[in-house]
Amino acid sequence: MSIPPIRHRHVNEHPVRKDGDYVLYWMIAFRRTGWNFSLQHAVDRANQLGKPLLIFEPLRTRYRWASDRLHRFVIEGMADNAANCQRQGVAYFPYVEPAPGRGTPLLHRLAKRACTVVTDQYPCFFLPDMIRAVKDRIPARLEQVDSNGVIPLAQPDRFFTVAHSYRRWTQKNVIDSLLAMPREQPLTDLQNKQADADSLLPAGVKRRWKAADLTALLGDGGLAEIPIDHDVRPSPTVRGGSVEANRRLDTFLKHRLSDYDELRNHPDEHATTGLSAHLHFGHIAAHQVVQAILDHESWTPDQAGAANGKNHGFWNTSPPAEALLDQILTWREIGFNQAYQRPQTYDRLESLPDWAQKTIAETRSDPRPYLYTLNQFENAQTHDELWNAAQRELVETGLMHNYMRMLWGKKILHWTENAQQALDFMIHLNNKYGLDGRDPNSYCGILWVLGRTDRAWGPKRPVFGSIRYMTSDSTRRKLRLGKYLQRFGD
Numbered sequence: 086m087s088i089p090p091i092r093h094r095h096v097n098e099h100p101v102r103k104d105g106d107y108v109l110y111w112m113i114a115f116r117r118t119g120w121n122f123s124l125q126h127a128v129d130r131a132n133q134l135g136k137p138l139l140i141f142e143p144l145r146t147r148y149r150w151a152s153d154r155l156h157r158f159v160i161e162g163m164a165d166n167a168a169n170c171q172r173q174g175v176a177y178f179p180y181v182e183p184a185p186g187r188g189t190p191l192l193h194r195l196a197k198r199a200c201t202v203v204t205d206q207y208p209c210f211f212l213p214d215m216i217r218a219v220k221d222r223i224p225a226r227l228e229q230v231d232s233n234g235v236i237p238l239a240q241p242d243r244f245f246t247v248a249h250s251y252r253r254w255t256q257k258n259v260i261d262s263l264l265a266m267p268r269e270q271p272l273t274d275l276q277n278k279q280a281d282a283d284s285l286l287p288a289g290v291k292r293r294w295k296a297a298d299l300t301a302l303l304g305d306g307g308l309a310e311i312p313i314d315h316d317v318r319p320s321p322t323v324r325g326g327s328v329e330a331n332r333r334l335d336t337f338l339k340h341r342l343s344d345y346d347e348l349r350n351h352p353d354e355h356a357t358t359g360l361s362a363h364l365h366f367g368h369i370a371a372h373q374v375v376q377a378i379l380d381h382e383s384w385t386p387d388q389a390g391a392a393n394g395k396n397h398g399f400w401n402t403s404p405p406a407e408a409l410l411d412q413i414l415t416w417r418e419i420g421f422n423q424a425y426q427r428p429q430t431y432d433r434l435e436s437l438p439d440w441a442q443k444t445i446a447e448t449r450s451d452p453r454p455y456l457y458t459l460n461q462f463e464n465a466q467t468h469d470e471l472w473n474a475a476q477r478e479l480v481e482t483g484l485m486h487n488y489m490r491m492l493w494g495k496k497i498l499h500w501t502e503n504a505q506q507a508l509d510f511m512i513h514l515n516n517k518y519g520l521d522g523r524d525p526n527s528y529c530g531i532l533w534v535l536g537r538t539d540r541a542w543g544p545k546r547p548v549f550g551s552i553r554y555m556t557s558d559s560t561r562r563k564l565r566l567g568k569y570l571q572r573f574g575d
């Protein structure tokens with residue numbers, strides 16, 4: 086096996102069907118054709134069996150918060166994948182469900198003729214349940230591959246509660262992972278190429294299911310007939326797909342990396358990568374971003390220092406590169422560690438450390454200075470212009486600046502009846518409007534607001550207790566926000 090074995094598992098016991106027509110890659114999370122261990126494994130399987138590869142990329146209708154915004158972003162990614170597969174002569178079958186439930190029988194029909202089905206292992210939202218529901222019913226071997234992050238999900242054997250211990254662990258182990266990165270263009274290795282999906286599809290499939298007409302779906306009114314939330318409009322500023330993700334990465338490395346550590350907290354400066362939505366939908370791999378930063382720095386493994394658990398002094402790159410590597414390798418990947426290690430509680434108050442649960446219980450009856458309904462929050466109708474601006478940024482663009490996200494969450498805790506309601510409101514708003522929502526980092530960020538991956542702070546304050554406190558006044562003093570408020574303010 087050419088991918089690291091720790092990234093692979095069989096989820097059922099069906100034998101490989103050697104006389105099948107193709108190897109099926111069921112692309113559900115790593116929606117890209119490069120830097121993708123799942124696709125690499127599917128190519129390896131196809132080569133071992135001497136069969137062609139069929140890439141099946143479906144988009145469901147029935148999942149919470151499905152909307153024009155999320156659909157358009159994913160379909161833009163499908164258009165890039167279609168173009169790439171066509172260029173490389175590989176069969177690609179994109180499918181957008183016109184109505185709930187149409188895709189499941191299609192998967193079964195495709196699986197019936199497959200030698201084996203390779204799919205993506207993603208540790209949160211509806212995907213783990215979907216795999217559990219399908220694994221015993223799918224008429225083929227089902228293999229899952231983890232291409233989520235630079236550190237394989239299964240490698241750390243515990244849930245990390247604080248960043249410095251996860252960082253120290255990563256520093257000790259990351260060099261091995263950097264030597265086992267996914268291939269940049271796995272499709273170039275495919276031996277038996279058949280470009281035309283139609284020639285591979287079983288006749289019954291061709292009669293009942295049409296490949297998505299991506300141009301029509303991306304045209305005016307193209308999503309109107311699909312039963313999803315049409316009020317959450319596509320983002321006017323963030324386009325989906327690998328082409329856009331690569332463009333963002335290149336521009337960032339050329340023009341913005343050098344100021345990342347100094348400017349990233351200032352919303353007016355647009356100093357970050359803006360890649361979280363593309364990372365979430367798998368349009369770009371964390372591996373690729375990390376490798377691009379290291380190449381940009383002409384970094385070699387002998388530069389690595391001793392594991393110190395600190396966010397500087399390990400990579401020994403320039404300070405901005407070190408700061409960005411820390412966001413991706415520590416802060417992004419600890420979210421994946423937590424969701425993978427605690428599949429039942431990663432999105433709940435039970436996942437908080439004891440001190441946070443205790444302080445939440447102690448402050449339960451503290452009077453709140455303001456109380457807002459979900460509707461008031463959603464419509465940016467609080468007394469606080471800065472909070473309203475952050476909410477408008479999220480609703481209008483589909484993203485929110487990281488520093489504003491922290492303040493946004495802290496104030497929801499401050500202005501709701503209790504921590505459970507704060508958690509529910511944050512999850513709903515973040516996941517409904519955020520292109521990068523429904524991700525391990527959504528839950529990790531939201532639960533950070535309530536004390537996860539943080540420590541107890543003093544002195545204790547009303548409503549917050551020992552949970553870290555933030556105010557809009559100090560945020561206004563610290564950050565450059567003039568243009569931000571002009572655009573999103575009251």
Ligand SMILES: Cc1cc2nc3c(=O)[nH]c(=O)nc-3n(C[C@H](O)[C@H](O)[C@H](O)COP(=O)(O)OP(=O)(O)OC[C@H]3O[C@@H](n4cnc5c(N)ncnc54)[C@H](O)[C@@H]3O)c2cc1C
Pocket residue numbers: 349357358359360361362364365412413416417418420485486487488490491494515519521522523524526527528530531533534
């Ligand atoms: C309340 C709250 C909610 C959040 N919800 C989400 C969410 O739904 N989806 C999401 O991806 N992130 C979320 N975050 C984390 C963080 O705000 C975003 O990842 C970051 O703002 C994305 O912007 P960027 O891509 O320009 O980041 P950059 O600064 O360019 O960083 C590059 C990448 O590193 C990762 N990263 C950076 N900062 C963080 C962080 N603090 N925590 C985890 N990963 C990080 C992201 O993958 C990001 O794309 C949330 C944080 C908070 C406090």
